[in-house]
Amino acid sequence: MHGYLGRILRVDLGRGAISDEALNEDYARRYVGGSGLAARYLYDVLDAGTDPLGPDNPLLFMTGPLVGTSMTSAGRYSVCARSPLTRIWGEANSGGFFGPELRYAGYDGVWISGAARSPVWLSIVDGQAELHDAGDVWGSDIYAAQDRLRHSLGEAKARVACIGLAGERQVKLAGIANDHGRFAARTGLGAVMGSKNLKAIAVRGSGKVPLHAPDEFKALTNQALALLKGDTPSQSLREFGTAGYLNLAHMLSDLPLRYFQLGEYAPADALSGVDMAEHFLRRNTACHKCGIACGRETRAPAYNDDRVDGPEYETLGALGSLLMIFDLQAVIHASHLCNLYGMDVISLGGTLALACELFERGLLSAADTGGLEIRYGDSEMVFRLIELTARREGIGAVLAEGNAALAERAGVPELSATVNRLEVPMHDPRAYLGMAVTYALSPRGACHMQGDMYELDLGRDNGEDIGLVPGKRHENSFEKGRTAARLQAWRNLYNALTLCEFENPPPPLLAAALNAATGWTLAAQDLIPIGKRIVDVKRLLNMKLGLRRADDRLPGLLLKPLAEGGAAGQVPDMPTLLAGAYAEFGWDPDTGRPTAESAI
Amino acid sequence: MAVKFPSEAWIKELEVKLNASESYAQAAATWEGDQIFVILPDDNFKDSAYFYIDLQHGKASGARQLSSLDERKALFTSSAPFGTWRKVLEGRLDPLQAMFSNKIKLVGSMAAVQRTPKATYELTRVAASIDTDFGP
Numbered sequence: 001m002h003g004y005l006g007r008i009l010r011v012d013l014g015r016g017a018i019s020d021e022a023l024n025e026d027y028a029r030r031y032v033g034g035s036g037l038a039a040r041y042l043y044d045v046l047d048a049g050t051d052p053l054g055p056d057n058p059l060l061f062m063t064g065p066l067v068g069t070s071m072t073s074a075g076r077y078s079v080c081a082r083s084p085l086t087r088i089w090g091e092a093n094s095g096g097f098f099g100p101e102l103r104y105a106g107y108d109g110v111w112i113s114g115a116a117r118s119p120v121w122l123s124i125v126d127g128q129a130e131l132h133d134a135g136d137v138w139g140s141d142i143y144a145a146q147d148r149l150r151h152s153l154g155e156a157k158a159r160v161a162c163i164g165l166a167g168e169r170q171v172k173l174a175g176i177a178n179d180h181g182r183f184a185a186r187t188g189l190g191a192v193m194g195s196k197n198l199k200a201i202a203v204r205g206s207g208k209v210p211l212h213a214p215d216e217f218k219a220l221t222n223q224a225l226a227l228l229k230g231d232t233p234s235q236s237l238r239e240f241g242t243a244g245y246l247n248l249a250h251m252l253s254d255l256p257l258r259y260f261q262l263g264e265y266a267p268a269d270a271l272s273g274v275d276m277a278e279h280f281l282r283r284n285t286a287c288h289k290c291g292i293a294c295g296r297e298t299r300a301p302a303y304n305d306d307r308v309d310g311p312e313y314e315t316l317g318a319l320g321s322l323l324m325i326f327d328l329q330a331v332i333h334a335s336h337l338c339n340l341y342g343m344d345v346i347s348l349g350g351t352l353a354l355a356c357e358l359f360e361r362g363l364l365s366a367a368d369t370g371g372l373e374i375r376y377g378d379s380e381m382v383f384r385l386i387e388l389t390a391r392r393e394g395i396g397a398v399l400a401e402g403n404a405a406l407a408e409r410a411g412v413p414e415l416s417a418t419v420n421r422l423e424v425p426m427h428d429p430r431a432y433l434g435m436a437v438t439y440a441l442s443p444r445g446a447c448h449m450q451g452d453m454y455e456l457d458l459g460r461d462n463g464e465d466i467g468l469v470p471g472k473r474h475e476n477s478f479e480k481g482r483t484a485a486r487l488q489a490w491r492n493l494y495n496a497l498t499l500c501e502f503e504n505p506p507p508p509l510l511a512a513a514l515n516a517a518t519g520w521t522l523a524a525q526d527l528i529p530i531g532k533r534i535v536d537v538k539r540l541l542n543m544k545l546g547l548r549r550a551d552d553r554l555p556g557l558l559l560k561p562l563a564e565g566g567a568a569g570q571v572p573d574m575p576t577l578l579a580g581a582y583a584e585f586g587w588d589p590d591t592g593r594p595t596a597e598s599a600i
Numbered sequence: 601m602a603v604k605f606p607s608e609a610w611i612k613e614l615e616v617k618l619n620a621s622e623s624y625a626q627a628a629a630t631w632e633g634d635q636i637f638v639i640l641p642d643d644n645f646k647d648s649a650y651f652y653i654d655l656q657h658g659k660a661s662g663a664r665q666l667s668s669l670d671e672r673k674a675l676f677t678s679s680a681p682f683g684t685w686r687k688v689l690e691g692r693l694d695p696l697q698a699m700f701s702n703k704i705k706l707v708g709s710m711a712a713v714q715r716t717p718k719a720t721y722e723l724t725r726v727a728a729s730i731d732t733d734f735g736p
Contacts, residue, residue: 232710233700239710248696248717274715459700470697 002212003065003518004028009107009129011122013196014055014114018129023108029520033064033108035091036496036534038080039443041111043541043600050545052084052188053170053195055115061102061161061201062109064497065517068100068209068288070221072228073500075100075288077161083187084195085172085347085402086421086445088542090187093498094161095287095295096179098203101159105205116197121162123153124203134199138168141340142177145200155204162200163190164342166390170194171400173347173389177339181309182287182295185344187422187444188402212519220513221289224505228291233460237294237502238284242313243273249313250321252473253567254431254454257321258376259353260417260424260557263565267326271316276328282307292502303333311335311345314448317426318349323356323376330379337383341390350423351403352385354415355395363410370394414556419446420547427454429558429572432473436572437484437581440552443492443538449501451488462506465524466490476573481580489531489585496534532585536599539587549592552578602733605689606639606649606682608665610732615653615663617726624726625658628719632656633712636669638679644735645682655723676708686734688724695724 001023008021024041031040038060050057059081066074077099083090102110106127119134132152137145146160159179166174167190174190175183193199211217228234236244246269249255253263276298285295298308311319311332319334320326338345352374358364359374366373372395374381388396398406403423407416417424422445429435434453442450456463457473467486494501497514505513507524515522522530539547554574561569582589586596603610618624634654641648650666652674666672680688684703687693696717698704706713713720 230702230705232702232706236710236714240714244710244714247715251717251721269715272715274711278711457697459694459697459703461701461703470701 001025002210005103005106005108005207005209007107009110009124011110011112011129011131012114013112013116013120013131013198016116016131018131021111031534031537032493032496032530033067034062034078034496034498035080035093036492036537038062038078038091038109039089039534039538039541040600042080043537043544046082046541047544048546050082052082052087052090052192055113055196057082057192059112059189059192059196060109061112062498063099063103064499065514066497066499068103069211069517070218070289071513072221072225072289072291072505073287073503074497075290076498076500077102077184078495078498079176079184079189081189081192082545083189083444084170084191085188088420088445088545088547089443089538090189090192091444091495092175092184092186092189093495094176094178094182094184095500096159096182097288098159098161098178099498100288101203101205103205103209104207105203106207110201112196112198115195119197119199121149121200121202122198124201125153125155126205126207137199139165141165142342143180143340146177146180149200149202153202153204155202158202158204160200160202163193164340164390166341166343167191167194168199169390169392169400171343171390171392172402173343173351173400175342175344177342181339183339183342183344186346186447188344188347190342211517213516217513217516220509220516224503224509224513225291227505228503234292234503237292240273240277241284241294241296243276243296243311243316245313246271246273246316249426251566252431253562253565254428255317255321256426256428258324259322259357260428263562263568268321270326271320271328271331273313273316280328280332287500290500290503294502298332300329300332300336302329305333305336308332308336309339314426315345318345319382322349322353322426323382325377325379325382327379334379334382334386337386341386343386343390346425347402347423348386348389350417351399351406352382354403354406354417355385355399357415358406358410358412363412368395417555417557419554420551422446424555424558428567429554430562430570431567432457433476433570433572433577434473434480434484434487436554436574437481437577438488440554440574440578441485441488441581443535443542449491451484451491452501453484453487456483456487460504462504463490466507466528474567474570476576478576478580478583481577482584484577485581485584486528489528489535491531492534492538493527493531533596533599535585536594536596539594540599543593549590552592602731605686605732605734606651606665610730611651611653611663611665613730614727615660617730618655618660618723621722621726624722627722628655628658628716631658631712631716631719633675633708634662635676635678636666636674638669638677639685640679640681642681642683676706676712678704678706680704689728689730689732691728695720
C-alpha cells in the first residue's frame with residue numbers, strides 16, 4: 001500500500017492494552033487520511049450520548065499519505081475526537097515534526113481509547129509502543145514535559161506531543177503541543193487527552209514512507225518547492241510570519257477590535273508583524289520540509305521572556321486587538337503564558353474579550369470575579385486571567401468553559417461570538433463576506449482554516465483548475481456561497497492530506513504528487529469531490545451528535561454593520577450565501593443534510 | 601483631455617495629483633522610498649516603459665519617464681504587463697490582489713509595503729483618477 005504505512009496503533013488506556021490494526025484501505029482511498037479518515041472511523045463510534053470527557057470518546061492522532069515525504073508543507077498531523085467545548089466534531093492540527101516522526105515509527109495514526117487510572121505517557125519507537133508512569137511530569141508545562149520525556153526515553157530527537165496544566169485540568173480551551181511550541185490548539189482536545197490521564201506521546205522512528213514512484217515524486221516536490229521562489233505571499237510569510245498581515249487586516253477591518261465591535265482604531269497598527277520582526281524576532285522556525293519558515297521565535301525583554309514561540313497573527317488579534325491591548329511585548333508575554341499552560345489563544349482571547357464586554361455592561365461584577373476588575377486594555381489582568389483559567393481557579397473555572405458558556409451564564413447568549421460554540425477567529429466575516437459561509441458551515445465551529453476566503457479574495461489565484469478564483473471581498477451572492485463551499489471542500493482535503501495551507505502548489509501538481517505517492521490516478525478535478533465527501537462525513541457525524549440546519553448561522557454580533565473602517569456598512573447576506581453553499585455541497589436546503597449516498 | 605499611458609506626461613500628472621491629495625498625504629505620511637514602475641510588453645503594448653517617482657512622507661517629486669532600468673535605481677521596483685496596469689488603473693483589479701497573486705512583481709522592502717498598505721491603496725486611487733488614454 002504505497003503512501004501509507006498501513007497500520008494504526010490502538011491503545012486502550014483503561015486496560016493498558018496496545019495492539020496494531022491494519023489501516024482500512026477502502027476508507028483511506030475514500031477519505032485520504034488526517035481528519036477525513038478520522039471522521040469516517042469515528043462516525044461508527046460516536047453518538048449523541050458520548051461524553052466528550054469520558055472514556056468512550058476516542059482520541060485519534062492521524063497523518064496523511066504525503067506526511068513525512070519530501071513534499072513541501074507535508075509535516076502536519078490531525079487530532080480528532082468529540083469536542084468537550086462544542087460537543088460536536090472536534091479536530092485540530094499542528095505542524096512541526098511530530099506527524100512525520102510518527103510515520104517513521106511505522107504508523108499512519110494512533111487511536112487512544114479508555115482512560116488510565118493514573119497519569120501515563122506513551123512512547124512509540126520504531127513500531128514498539130509502551131505506556132509509562134507520568135507521575136513525575138504531571139503538572140509540568142509543555143516545554144519541561146517535552147524535555148523530560150525525551151530524556152526519559154533516551155532519544156534526544158524524539159518528537160513529543162503533550163498537554164500542559166490546562167489539559168490536565170480539562171480546561172475546555174486546552175490544546176496539544178508538539179515540537180516546542182506548535183499547537184493542535186482548537187476545540188479543546190487537550191482536555192480530552194487530560195480526561196484520559198495521558199500526558200504525552202513521544203515518537204521516534206527510522207523508517208521511510210513507501211512511495212509508488214519515488215523519482216517522479218521527488219521531481220514533483222522539487223517543482224512545488226521551486227514555485228515558492230519569487231512568490232510574494234511566501235516572501236511575506238518568511239519575513240514577517242502570519243503577523244505580517246496585521247496592518248493590512250486592520251485596513252480592511254479583517255482584524256477584530258474590541259470584541260468585534262470596532263472597525264478601525266489607529267493604535268492597532270502598533271501590533272504590526274513588521275515591527276515585531278524588527279524589534280523582537282529571535283529567528284524564524286520551519287516545519288518539516290517547509291520552503292517558507294513562517295514560524296516566529298520572539299522575545300519580550302520587558303517581561304524577561306527570552307524565547308517565545310509565536311505570536312502569530314491570530315494571537316496578536318485574540319490577545320491584542322480583541323482585548324484592546326496594543327503593546328507588542330505584552331501580547332508576546334500573554335502568548336507565552338498560554339503556551340506554557342497549553343491553551344488555544346483564539347478561544348481564550350474570545351472568552352476574555354467577552355468577559356471584558358460583560359464587565360463594561362454591568363453583566364459581570366467584581367462580586368462574580370473574586371474582586372477582579374476585568375477591563376479592556378488591561379494586560380496585567382489578562383496575564384492573571386490566563387493563570388486562573390489554566391488552573392480553573394476563581395473566575396478561571398468559569399472562563400475555562402469557554403465563551404458560549406460564559407455568555408449563557410450571564411444570561412446573554414446573543415453576545416457569544418461563537419459558531420457552534422467555537423470562538424470566532426481573527427478574520428471578520430464583514431471584511432470578507434465569503435468567510436460567513438466558512439464559519440457557519442465549518443465542521444468544527446468557527447474556524448478560519450476550514451476555508452480561507454480572505455486568502456482567496458486577497459489574490460491567491462492558482463486554483464482555476466478547480467474553480468477557486470479570487471473575487472470581490474464584499475460580494476453577497478449565491479456564487480460567492482458556492483465558491484466558499486468549494487474552498488471548504490478543498491481545505492478539508494488539505495486537512496486529510498494533512499498539508500499546511502500556506503504553500504498551495506497548483507492542484508494539478510498536487511494531484512500528480514498524490515498519484516506518485518500512492519499509485520492512484522486522480523486528476524485535479526477529482527480533488528474537490530473528495531473534499532466534499534470529507535465535509536459530508538463530518539456533517540453527517542455532526543448531525544448524529546445533534547447539529548441541525550438552524551445551527552448554520554453567524555453570531556448576532558457579526559451581523560451588525562461596523563460604523564468605521566474598511567468594512568463599514570457591510571454584513572453578510574446569510575440566506576443567499578448559504579443557498580449557494582448548500583447547492584455546491586448538494587445538501588437539502590431545508591434540512592441541510594447531505595444527499596450524496598456515497599458520503600458514508 | 602485624456603493623458604496617454606504610458607508617457608512622461610502621465611507620470612508627471614500623477615505627481616501633481618498626489619501632491620494635491622490630502623488623503624494620500626495622510627496615508628503615506630510615514631512612507632519613505634522612491635519607486636520605479638515597469639510596464640512590460642503584452643499583446644496591446646509592444647514596448648517596455650519605465651516610470652520613476654520619488655515618494656517621501658506623503659509628497660511626490662522627480663517624476664519622469666526613464667529610457668531604461670539602467671538609468672537609475674530606486675528602493676522599490678514594481679513590474680507588470682501593460683494589461684495588468686490598465687486593469688488596476690481602471691479599477692478592475694485590486695492592487696493588493698495583483699501583488700499577492702504575483703501579477704505585479706514587487707522588488708524592494710516588503711516591510712514598508714506591509715506596514716503602510718493604505719499608502720499603496722491611496723497611490724492607486726489617485727492614479728486611477730487620472731483621465732487616461734490607454735490607446736487602441
